[in-house]
Amino acid sequence: MSKPAMHNDERPAVERTLDAVRRDVAEIDRQIIAGLATRERLAAEAVRFKRSAADITDLPLRANLLARIDRQAADAGVSRALAHAVYNAILDVSIPRQLELFANRHVEPTSERD
Numbered sequence: 427m428s429k430p431a432m433h434n435d436e437r438p439a440v441e442r443t444l445d446a447v448r449r450d451v452a453e454i455d456r457q458i459i460a461g462l463a464t465r466e467r468l469a470a471e472a473v474r475f476k477r478s479a480a481d482i483t484d485l486p487l488r489a490n491l492l493a494r495i496d497r498q499a500a501d502a503g504v505s506r507a508l509a510h511a512v513y514n515a516i517l518d519v520s521i522p523r524q525l526e527l528f529a530n531r532h533v534e535p536t537s538e539r540d
């Protein structure tokens with residue numbers, strides 16, 4: 427896409443309204459939330475393949491994920507600080523949730539007669 431022509435004061439010649447910018451931001455937020463919902467479902471699905479809680483809290487797994495995120499952030503021009511803050515926040519919620527699902531999977535159903 428070509429850049430809009432600039433005035434001498436460096437503002438775009440065709441100025442968008444703040445409302446238009448906010449609508450675009452809201453659409454990006456919708457996509458982020460939709461992606462997070464899909465990610466949560468996939469993380470829950472991954473629990474089925476875990477043999478122990480340690481498979482979920484595995485530090486090399488987290489380190490590999492963050493290394494991949496670093497590369498993707500660099501390619502996209504996103505700062506490492508933002509990418510790490512976002513993904514550490516995701517994992518800080520996602521891992522305890524996976525552990526909870528794992529624990530529930532391993533609870534034997536109690537007998538109705540007990």
Ligand SMILES: O=C(O)C(=O)C[C@]1(C(=O)O)C=C[C@@H](O)C=C1
Pocket residue numbers: 469472473482483484487488491517520521524
């Ligand atoms: O890749 C896995 O095995 C997962 O369980 C997914 C996932 C993730 O949310 O990205 C979950 C927790 C791990 O520490 C790292 C990866």
